[in-house]
Amino acid sequence: MKRTINCLTAAAIFCLLLTGCGDGSGDMQAELLEPETVDATGSGKASEAEAEPEPTAEPEIKLLCSAGHTEEEDLQVRQAVEELYQNMELEEYLGEGIHMVSNESWYETMAADLVEGARTYLLQKGDEILFTVQVGVTISGERYSNAYYCKEDNMVLLKQEGxxxxxxxxxxxxxxxxxxxxxxxxxxxxxxxxxxxxxxxxxxxxxxxxxxxxxxxxxxxxxxxxxxxxxxxxxxxxxxxxxxxxxxxPEPTPTPEPTATPKPTKKPTATPKPTPTPEPTPEPTPQPTPQPPVIQNPQPPASTPEPTPQPTPTPSSGPSSGDVDIEWSPDIE
The missing domain is CATH 2.20.50 (Outer Surface Protein A; domain 2)
Incomplete structure (x- = not known):
């Protein structure tokens, strides 16, 4: 009963992961295990119960998802997925995986004839999904790849776009x-x-x-x-x-204020002499305006004497000597 439940659960998970796989032109091909009926009554022959179980063969690794390619194209897709899976198992080979998904030939193989949407590829071993790859085209027409590997709670996710x-x-x-x-x-x-x-x-x-x-x-x-x-x-x-x-x-760290370094006082080259303070100039004392002396009972000024006229001198009667041709004339008044 437990095995039947596990098989049905695995089938449901694969159907969900593969929804929208391809461009719609092909059918999804996945092998589903038929549930086995287990006899829980304990009845049976003793010889059958004592028979040794046959060795179980190791499950085969299968590629789930087909996009309607030819057998040759499907083989190329499987080889590319398995190679990328091996490169992502070990960290030292991740560079090879990066080189693969960044190469144009990767998209020519994995996204042939894909115009829009995405394709999902799964590597399965028994009931265990080993590796998942999704290749698609964005709304803007950019191609992208997502490759997911997980083992024992350690995962590696490789994404490439543009x-x-x-x-x-x-x-x-x-x-x-x-x-x-x-x-x-x-x-x-x-x-x-x-x-x-x-x-x-x-x-x-x-x-x-x-x-x-x-x-x-x-x-x-x-x-x-x-x-x-x-x-x-x-x-x-x-x-x-x-x-x-x-x-x-983070708590802000207070910024220390710089301490001012005192500058040394320069030694004076010569002892400065004190500047003499000028004495204030005394203001001159105003002299009193002299007042004229008061004259008691002033006397009138003395009258100026009039000059006494002198008599005009009478000229002499004539020259005392010498010849004169001009006749003497009387005084001209």
Whole structure:
């Protein structure tokens, strides 16, 4: 009964994962195990009960999903999926996986004749799904790939779209990130790289979480950038989270005020002489205006005497000597 339930559950999971697989032109082909009836009554012959069970052959790995390709195309798809699966099993081969999904031949094989939507491919071994690949086209016409590998709660997710490649490596518990976490994002168009390190608990970031960023300096091959990522210089930002996944704000550190250094007093070259204080100039004392003396009983001024006329002298009668031709004339009055 238990085996019957497991088979039915696996069939239901595959149907959900493969919904929308391909471009609608082909039928999904998946092998489903028929439920076996187990005799729970305990009846049977003793010889049959004592018979040794036949060795069970190891389940075969099968590729689930067909997009209506030819047998040759289906073989190429299976080979590509298995090669990518092997590259993602070990971290040292992840660069090869990045090179695969960044190559044009990958989409020519995995997304042939795909105009829109997505195709999903599964590698299955018995009841276990080993590997999942999804290849599709976005609304803007950009092709993308998602490859998912998980084993013993350790998962690797490889995503490619346009010039971006992202690799996420994390530990899982109940389908949630729980444990160490690392994510590397590469932009081959600019050469920029972003690396995130941290720890998660039930899907929440806890403790120290660092982000390292390498600015773009020029286009580069995704494989080369991945292989040399540890040799570049990065700008690092560290953030602390509490147990509830809340960011812890750092307490501001008070900025110390600089202590003023006293400057030495310069020694004077000569002893300065004191500047004499000028004495104030005394203001002149105003002299009193002299008052004219008061004259008691003034006398009238003396009268000016009139001059006495003198008689006009009479000239003499004539010259005393000498010859004169002119006749003497009397005084002309």
């Amino acid at each position: 010039s971006l490649v992202q690799v996420t490596m994390a530990q899982l518990k109940d389908n949630l990130y729980d444990g160490s976490f690392e994510q590397v994002t590469i932009d081959s168009e600019t050469g920029a790289i972003r690396i995130e390190h941290g720890t998660c608990a039930q899907g929440l970031r806890v403790g120290e979480y660092s982000v390292m960023v390498k600015p773009g300096t020029g286009a580069g091959d995704p494989y080369d950038l991945w292989s040399m990522r540890e040799n570049f210089s990065y700008e690092t930002t560290v953030t602390e989270y509490d147990a509830q996944g809340n960011e812890i704000q």
